[in-house]
Amino acid sequence: MTYALEIRDLVKNFGSLEVTRDVSFGVNKGERMALIGPNGAGKTTIFNLISGVYPVTSGQILVEGTDITDVPSKKRIGYGVSRNFQNVRLMRHLTVVENLILGQHITAGGVANMMQPFGMFKRHKWWKQAYEALEEARLTEYADETVDALPYGLRKQVDLVRALLADPKILLLDEPAAGLNPTETDELMRELKMVAENGVTLLVVEHDMHFVRNLCERVVVLNFGEKVAEGTMEEVEKDPKVQAAYLGVETEEDDAA
Amino acid sequence: MFSGYIDGLIVILAINVIMAYSAALPLVAGQLNLGTAGFMAVGAYVAAYFSNEYGLPIGVAILIGSMVSGFIALLIGIPVLRTSGIYLALATFALGQILVAVFLNLEIVGAAQGYPVYGYIEMPTIAITTIVLVLALFVLSQTRFWLYLTAIKNDPTVCDLFGIEVKNVQLAAFVLGGMLAAVAGGLQAHYLSYVEAQSFGALVSIYTVLFVILGGTQTVLGPLVGAAFFTFLPEVFRSGEEWRYAIFAAFIIGFMVLRPQGMVTANMMRRIKNPFGSGRKASA
Numbered sequence: 001m002t003y004a005l006e007i008r009d010l011v012k013n014f015g016s017l018e019v020t021r022d023v024s025f026g027v028n029k030g031e032r033m034a035l036i037g038p039n040g041a042g043k044t045t046i047f048n049l050i051s052g053v054y055p056v057t058s059g060q061i062l063v064e065g066t067d068i069t070d071v072p073s074k075k076r077i078g079y080g081v082s083r084n085f086q087n088v089r090l091m092r093h094l095t096v097v098e099n100l101i102l103g104q105h106i107t108a109g110g111v112a113n114m115m116q117p118f119g120m121f122k123r124h125k126w127w128k129q130a131y132e133a134l135e136e137a138r139l140t141e142y143a144d145e146t147v148d149a150l151p152y153g154l155r156k157q158v159d160l161v162r163a164l165l166a167d168p169k170i171l172l173l174d175e176p177a178a179g180l181n182p183t184e185t186d187e188l189m190r191e192l193k194m195v196a197e198n199g200v201t202l203l204v205v206e207h208d209m210h211f212v213r214n215l216c217e218r219v220v221v222l223n224f225g226e227k228v229a230e231g232t233m234e235e236v237e238k239d240p241k242v243q244a245a246y247l248g249v250e251t252e253e254d255d256a257a
Numbered sequence: 258m259f260s261g262y263i264d265g266l267i268v269i270l271a272i273n274v275i276m277a278y279s280a281a282l283p284l285v286a287g288q289l290n291l292g293t294a295g296f297m298a299v300g301a302y303v304a305a306y307f308s309n310e311y312g313l314p315i316g317v318a319i320l321i322g323s324m325v326s327g328f329i330a331l332l333i334g335i336p337v338l339r340t341s342g343i344y345l346a347l348a349t350f351a352l353g354q355i356l357v358a359v360f361l362n363l364e365i366v367g368a369a370q371g372y373p374v375y376g377y378i379e380m381p382t383i384a385i386t387t388i389v390l391v392l393a394l395f396v397l398s399q400t401r402f403w404l405y406l407t408a409i410k411n412d413p414t415v416c417d418l419f420g421i422e423v424k425n426v427q428l429a430a431f432v433l434g435g436m437l438a439a440v441a442g443g444l445q446a447h448y449l450s451y452v453e454a455q456s457f458g459a460l461v462s463i464y465t466v467l468f469v470i471l472g473g474t475q476t477v478l479g480p481l482v483g484a485a486f487f488t489f490l491p492e493v494f495r496s497g498e499e500w501r502y503a504i505f506a507a508f509i510i511g512f513m514v515l516r517p518q519g520m521v522t523a524n525m526m527r528r529i530k531n532p533f534g535s536g537r538k539a540s541a
Contacts, residue, residue, distance in 0.1 A: 052418075073417050074420055075420070076418070082418075085415070089412050093407060094407060101401070101404060102419060102421075105405075106419065108401065114401045114402045115402055118399065118401070119404075144527060
């Protein structure tokens with residue numbers, strides 16, 4: 001079966017520094033997969049490679065069997081790859097609803113519709129769609145607030161709604177739960193499960209293990225740019241290499257090497 | 258219609274407003290164009306040439322000037338817009354100087370002697386043209402294109418990941434700006450009945466950018482307010498003739514320190530539209 005997202009032998013070097021080394025894994029359609037590992041393990045780098053922010057040194061990235069390794073970053077959304085950023089990169093000077101309109105770019109007909117003066121027509125389908133998405137996320141009251149004026153937790157929610165408006169097949173989420181309070185985290189978990197049920201494939205980088213355990217069906221563990229384990233949370237937790245990565249304990253293999 | 262003084266002031270205002278938008282378009286996307294006077298010169302000379310030599314209606318001649326200027330902006334914009342920040346500012350500054358230098362040496366349009374223009378347009382025509390252009394820009398400000406300009410200034414990487422052709426949007430803004438400056442140049446040439454290259458100096462470009470920055474780039478109204486304010490302000494200080502420009506300069510410095518976001522901000526516009534609260538009330 002073809003994976004929704006597959007990466008094969010992914011290598012990224014910055015000069016002589018190897019950030020990821022021959023990382024391979026596949027995520028099934030609608031699956032909730034986590035990418036975990038200690039700081040500097042190369043998780044965010046892998047996100048940057050999948051979304052095209054960095055070019056790969058070698059290896060392949062496939063979406064539903066199609067090789068997108070050499071597709072420019074701006075075209076990858078057309079293949080259904082959408083991502084957020086760890087530090088919430090909303091457009092600060094725009095309002096919440098304007099940020100959502102931005103997220104619709106790829107579904108709104110691309111370049112051809114850019115000159116429609118939709119702003120003058122409050123009943124335009126783009127506004128409607130954005131307000132509906134806000135209502136679903138229970139954020140309607142913040143529609144016209146400048147993003148700058150919102151607290152962090154709300155910004156993260158808006159960020160997610162924006163990413164979803166691009167109608168992604170694969171959603172890459174970099175620390176979606178970081179900085180959220182327990183209620184917000186539970187809410188996010190529910191929302192993401194719903195998203196996956198609708199067929200969106202999730203790949204999540206997260207440090208909150210409680211969150212990962214409850215959300216994700218499988219995890220890939222990275223350490224120093226290499227994949228050290230893959231499986232369910234229960235499986236990888238027992239893996240001595242994973243324990244070593246997190247606790248810094250030397251394993252027998254390390255001794256042998 | 259009015260006295261010569263008022264007529265003249267309205268024309269200066271109109272030209273300044275159009276110029277302000279020519280600099281504002283790229284600036285909304287975060288790109289400083291310090292060469293708008295060069296595009297103004299292209300518009301002035303090309304329009305004057307076509308109305309003089311081929312007897313074309315002035316409107317058509319100005320349109321041709323605008324197209325030529327847009328074409329030059331397109332050709333030059335492709336390499337120049339690869340740079341950003343201070344390098345882009347310097348590159349566009351140099352570009353403006355080069356364009357003016359070309360006309361200063363071009364014999365068919367009188368070179369350094371200047372170029373008399375036979376067709377004449379009056380103040381009301383210029384005023385109406387400006388109003389039409391401003392209305393068109395207001396409509397443009399309601400499109401995705403304008404929203405993307407603001408978004409690109411905020412975070413070009415994220416725009417790119419959402420599939421926006423960042424470079425092309427920036428180029429389009431730059432070209433549209435070049436076309437607008439040319440219209441201002443064409444109008445001015447036919448009002449003053451004379452074109453001389455020296456009148457498109459670096460100061461014109463710098464003042465134009467100043468209008469926009471002081472008016473603010475967050476809303477479509479900012480450049481208009483900035484241009485209007487700085488057209489009338491020196492007139493207000495006219496009584497203190499010798500100190501006029503010193504006071505003017507001190508005012509600009511003070512303003513930039515106290516209100517770097519410009520006179521008109523997006524939040525201000527939202528408050529005007531909705532004075533009793535900042536957002537929609539919760540539905541549930």
